[in-house]
Ligand SMILES: [Zn+2]
């Protein structure tokens with residue numbers, strides 16, 4: 001075996017990852033399952049060494065690189081023909097039987113960094129560019145939209161009981177968690193007070209001061225209904241803005257992009273960028289500036305008003321026949337985004353921030369990102385931990401059969417499945433005027449006849 005060639009093969013095959021992943025690259029890849037080609041399972045290093053010695057090594061490497069370093073690439077088998085859409089002429093053809101592994105590789109495309117760091121890095125970069133273009137122009141959007149009013153808003157869940165928190169004041173000091181000189185004792189004999197200045201990685205952050213008082217049922221029901229609360233809030237914002245525009249004889253359009261993030265207490269909160277556009281009556285497809293009266297202050301006010309009044313009741317349950325009240329927490333923060341100016345957040349900052357959270361899942365709340373089922377729930381529903389109690393509450397509520405309704409389309413198991421699964425789409429496409437769309441893909445059409453193997 002040529003050791004030098006083998007080392008070069010290893011280095012070439014391992015696509016360089018961002019610094020943050022270097023620490024996890026080697027153990028993760030070493031433990032990853034290797035291709036099954038009828039010769040038995042091998043470690044990744046052994047597989048690479050064996051391939052480096054083969055004559056078709058370079059051909060295999062170019063095919064493997066197409067997966068972009070994906071930790072669990074999709075394998076496809078079949079034929080691919082590149083056909084001219086206008087003439088029907090076959091420009092090129094490939095049968096996977098002619099490739100070294102008799103398959104082609106595609107990246108899994110998972111957005112979650114905890115599942116596939118390289119694909120998540122790609123997703124994060126794409127998301128950043130998309131949001132940045134929506135704020136500053138580019139990628140098909142006019143540069144003039146950079147002056148359209150924009151607001152960065154954060155929507156949080158209400159309190160379901162006091163939890164340990166770490167608040168950094170405007171002067172940069174860490175405030176005490178929950179100091180109470182005359183603190184009350186809860187019915188379980190616990191003092192509802194905490195005078196500590198928590199460190200960033202304190203394990204207790206997000207955990208309730210009294211787990212027995214914390215309303216876990218209400219918390220998981222709120223999580224399950226957060227997407228519906230968001231939908232109603234957006235309707236409210238658009239209706240208010242339309243009414244305002246009509247009163248001024250103007251035509252206004254509100255666009256947004258949002259990401260969902262799990263807080264340490266296990267509740268979802270949303271970060272969103274809203275942009276206000278005017279409408280050109282002659283060319284409605286164009287994105288133009290709104291009338292001067294419609295500035296970022298007006299947009300921020302409308303967002304705050306809509307968020308403060310949007311509320312509804314969940315479906316009923318034997319332990320809460322009238323349902324749980326679903327509304328936003330008291331702190332709906334909305335701030336202006338400007339290209340320049342001291343003290344305001346810039347488009348690049350906010351685009352980076354949203355793109356980062358687009359690749360996160362439930363792991364930031366200490367809950368594994370994989371699917372929790374009735375079979376494995378007992379392992380995760382540990383009553384000694386905050387996360388375990390949240391999971392137990394999901395299954396405790398979801399086990400009760402009840403009628404499906406418009407609020408509960410999943411029917412009898414909605415509470416458990418919805419509350420324990422991360423939101424299906426972390427980023428919401430912009431319904432009216434997208435921040436940006438990818439450019440068209442030329443005239444040639446790719447026709448594929450493939451079978452997914454994994
Ligand atoms: Zn991947």
Ligand SMILES: [Zn+2]
Pocket residue numbers: 163164165177178194195196198
């Ligand atoms: Zn505390």
Ligand SMILES: [Zn+2]
Pocket residue numbers: 186187188189190210211212213
């Ligand atoms: Zn208590």
